[in-house]
Amino acid sequence: MEVGSTSPLSIQVVSDGRIGMENQALGLAEALQRLSPSSNISVRRVKWRKAFDRLPSALKAPWMLDPSSDRVFPATGEPWPDVWIATGRATLPLSLMARRRSGGRTFVVQTQDPRWRTGDFDLVVAPRHDRVEGANVLSITGSPHRVTPERLAEGAKAFADRLEALPRPRLAVLIGGKSRAHDLPEAHAAELAEQIAAAIAAAGGSLMLTFSRRTPEAAKAAMTARLSRWPGWIWDGTGANPYFAFLHHADHVLVTEDSANMAAEAASTGKPVHILPMVALKAGDKFDRLHADLRAREAARPFDGTLEGWSYEPLAETERAAREVLDRMGRR
Known part of the structure; x- marks a missing residue:
């Protein structure tokens, strides 16, 4: 898929519902939508039952999710999303399952430092200041966001x-x-x-x-x-x-x-x-x-107490991350 492609994508955003967390994944999804017009974005919010919340990600299963959680995996016969963008600890086991269950159909992106094997995702978009390394890691200044x-x-x-x-x-x-x-x-x-x-x-x-x-x-x-x-x-x-x-x-x-x-x-x-x-x-x-x-x-x-002005090229890191997603999808 070429960067700037007009082919519409189905994009699923997954988070624990906290605004600051969700906006990172949603900001990246919206940047993808700007590059691929007519793409659709769905938002899913999840929460683990209290008894299972602290379990290691590798031990969690979907039945452990709180009943208030949205359904994140498609029902039988429904298509998988083209892109899955998730953020936060609560989403890690679900992202790993999505990549495996979709059979590679879904391109799985995790934002922030997953503190997990980065090769288990298609792409990790991590803040440069977190010093996350790996072939599947894109380091950016700050985090993805919705500001344009x-x-x-x-x-x-x-x-x-x-x-x-x-x-x-x-x-x-x-x-x-x-x-x-x-x-x-x-x-x-x-x-x-x-x-x-x-x-x-x-x-x-x-x-x-x-x-x-x-x-x-x-x-x-x-x-x-x-x-x-x-x-x-x-x-x-x-x-x-x-x-x-x-x-x-x-x-x-x-x-x-x-x-x-x-x-x-x-x-x-x-x-x-x-x-x-x-x-x-x-x-x-x-x-x-x-x-x-x-x-x-x-x-x-x-801040030194004065209001001296200066100019610089506005940061466009979210757009850069979206282009990286499309580029990697095209090369996969």
Whole structure:
């Protein structure tokens, strides 16, 4: 199959349903759909029964899935999908079964580091900072995602009245939270907010801020208290999510260093990406490697309190991964 083929594909996306995970596989599926118009995408969400969730992948069987799970394998007589794209630990045994049961009919792609023999999949699309190696591995900067200029523009329409009138430069501020590698205690959040406020004041700009589900409540409160007096919008999590609209309208993107997904998505816009420091819980983390990769591509720099602009070629890693899928399918 040639890259950019117009032959439609049936593409099945499989995840545990968590948005951040599902969007990686769905983003790659949508990139394939753009290269092969008229392709159809189906989304399946799975969950293992609690008693079997921690079993090694090699020991799991479909009957162990929770009844709330979607059916992932075709019924007798139904065709297998052309492409299976899965992400996350919960999907690993199912991906292995799909490759075997389809008899090679289905091209099986696993995103992220599967922590499994990479040769058991047709392709593993893994973040470069995870250092996954193998003949079947494509390393990319960050993870696949759904951000495209067209999707951002479409997502911005619903919020145009609120955002287009904001003074420039507009800062999209994307705040993460506590993880195994980073923390955002109240005092540090307050310090970040003061630095952001000073940058807004110096530039005469405005703020578009969104928090993660992982952001501690104390950190939210500290940042909101210090930034709410400035022009803009601090989204409180109610109503439609303006995340795409924030990226579309931003002149600068500030993102905390704990999120590989948000950093990669921001870098796909071609806008200056400023990395906000957090409290590190362990040194030499993979996020350090990601940020070094983004700096090498001139997409991101550490936030120094100023809003210096720069330009770079927007990252198009999801599209690159989709082309690799089509190329390998054609050579198989």
